[in-house]
Amino acid sequence: MQLPRERGPISRHVIGSLVRTQDEAGPIAIGAAEVLDDGDAQLALWILYELHYRGFDEVAEDREWDLGLLRLRKTLERRFEHELRRAVGSVPVASGTGDxxxxxxxxxxxxxxxxxxxxxxxxxxxxxxxxxxxxxxxxxxxxxxxxxxxxxxxxxxxxxxxxxxxxxxxxxxxxxxxxxxxxxxxxxxxxxxxxxxxxxxxxxxxxxxxxxxxxxxxxxxxxxxxxxxxxxxxxxxxxxxxxxxxxxxxxxxxxxxxxxxxxxxxxxxxxxxxxxxxxxxxxxxxxxxxxxxxxxxxxxxxxxxxxxxxxxxxxxxxxxxxxxx
Amino acid sequence: MTGEVSVRVCPGGPLLVRGAEVVVDDAGERHPVTRPVVAVCACGMSGRKPWCDSTHKAVPAQAR
Structure with missing residues (x-):
């Protein structure tokens, strides 16, 4: 699979670090905006996840465990999970049956x-x-x-x-x-x-x-x-x-x-x-x-x-x- | 395969059948089982009998 086109600074950073170098990815600051419906953040996450599925033609397979990319993935995941928990937190559940x-x-x-x-x-x-x-x-x-x-x-x-x-x-x-x-x-x-x-x-x-x-x-x-x-x-x-x-x-x-x-x-x-x-x-x-x-x-x-x-x-x-x- | 067939009744839904090779319907027609577990229609309303197609969800609970 070819790498997709960037949609903003985060996906640009991920794609750039995957194609340009074999070195560990550097840090990048993530803005305060929500990541849930942000195309740039979601594309970056999608690319990072694909390293664990099928990978990309032009990317070395050991980048799956690049610590810099994993650090970025963790940052994005923490935000994504937090937003999801906040969004569904008010969903009425549980009739108390325990089933x-x-x-x-x-x-x-x-x-x-x-x-x-x-x-x-x-x-x-x-x-x-x-x-x-x-x-x-x-x-x-x-x-x-x-x-x-x-x-x-x-x-x-x-x-x-x-x-x-x-x-x-x-x-x-x-x-x-x-x-x-x-x-x-x-x-x-x-x-x-x-x-x-x-x-x-x-x-x-x-x-x-x-x-x-x-x-x-x-x-x-x-x-x-x-x-x-x-x-x-x-x-x-x-x-x-x-x-x-x-x-x-x-x-x-x-x-x-x-x-x-x-x-x-x-x-x-x-x-x-x-x-x-x-x-x-x-x-x-x-x-x-x-x-x-x-x-x-x-x-x-x-x-x-x-x-x-x-x-x-x-x-x-x-x-x-x-x-x- | 031990030849043992297990059937679980899903309340308000289908029968979950494991271990069967063929399901024979009311008319005597034989339907080969192609999945590790199949859902057999129990409400009588499925459009794909003998298999469940979730039509029971559109049927009021007391009519099932």
Missing amino acids: VSAQLLELIAADDSPPVAAFLHRTASREHIVDFLRERSVQQLKESDPQSFVLPRIGGAAKAALAELQYDEYGGGRPERLHSTLFADALRAAGLDDSYGAYTDDVSALSLANANAMSLFGLQRRLRGAAMGHLAAFEATSSVPARKIAAGIERVGLPDAVAAYFHEHVEADAVHEQVALHDICGRLVEEDPTLGADVLFGAATCLHLAALSGAELLERWSGELEVAS
């Missing part, structure tokens, strides 16, 4: 995210759907990879259930059924570039933030509870929207391979929702009750970022509809 899957369901039921799937189902043009796929590509082309980092960090029943879920995400032994491959097939069928990182320059700060939140949780053992809560909320809010999105894709006449990705998720995520809520999060918190609060934090983060992204996309698309009419 984390019931609390997760309560949180998910209270979610009033903007109706992106309904728009894609009934109203969206072919271009809107293509735009949606492009924005999602920064996370879906590494679908399930952030959660795999959690496997060695948990044990027992929760570990077995996560492995079971991931095996399905990874195609159940059939490479052509890897969910990230199905998404690449969908991109290609929609006339888009399916290569990893092809649209990093084009996607919004919030699309990067959605992808980065999963890496934030997946790459830190401390946040394993949040990673699993995020997974549960993601799976539990996927099956019904996937059905609507598949119908929208068929309505505008895009090829079957585009809808196929979403059809697969109608069925798979109806399963994964139950596995993630009960067999992963339920058993994880049973084993270690101190993780309960972070499971809920992770779930609330997933819903919060999805809501922000949804509002952004609907606003963008409704503006285009007005211009067109």
Whole structure:
């Protein structure tokens, strides 16, 4: 993968230190502005995370453990996590039953995210759907990879259930059924570039933030509870929207391979929702009750970022509809 | 594989089935299992029977 284009001083610093030198990256001051919806900060974080996934063509592989870059990553992560905790801190959770899957369901039921799937189902043009796929590509082309980092960090029943879920995400032994491959097939069928990182320059700060939140949780053992809560909320809010999105894709006449990705998720995520809520999060918190609060934090983060992204996309698309009419 | 099949009832939702190779529906049609665990529709409203497609979420709780 090629390095993306800089979006400001922080990403310029990261890209510059990766391409220009083999020396450890120097320090950089981060301004006081929020990083959550800042394209420059989120791109910098995305690049730093990618060193742990696929890396970049022109970057030496040992830069993954460059102490200067890790220091910057820690600074950005601390800010990002703080902003997320502040944003979702007021989310009403907990009926006091102590049953984390019931609390997760309560949180998910209270979610009033903007109706992106309904728009894609009934109203969206072919271009809107293509735009949606492009924005999602920064996370879906590494679908399930952030959660795999959690496997060695948990044990027992929760570990077995996560492995079971991931095996399905990874195609159940059939490479052509890897969910990230199905998404690449969908991109290609929609006339888009399916290569990893092809649209990093084009996607919004919030699309990067959605992808980065999963890496934030997946790459830190401390946040394993949040990673699993995020997974549960993601799976539990996927099956019904996937059905609507598949119908929208068929309505505008895009090829079957585009809808196929979403059809697969109608069925798979109806399963994964139950596995993630009960067999992963339920058993994880049973084993270690101190993780309960972070499971809920992770779930609330997933819903919060999805809501922000949804509002952004609907606003963008409704503006285009007005211009067109 | 021990040949053991486990079924868990998800309250208000599907049946979670592990270890099955084939699910036979009411009409006798055989549906091969291609996942490590499958969700079988329990509300009767799925558009992809025998598999759950989350339609139960649109059905009032008392009607499930």
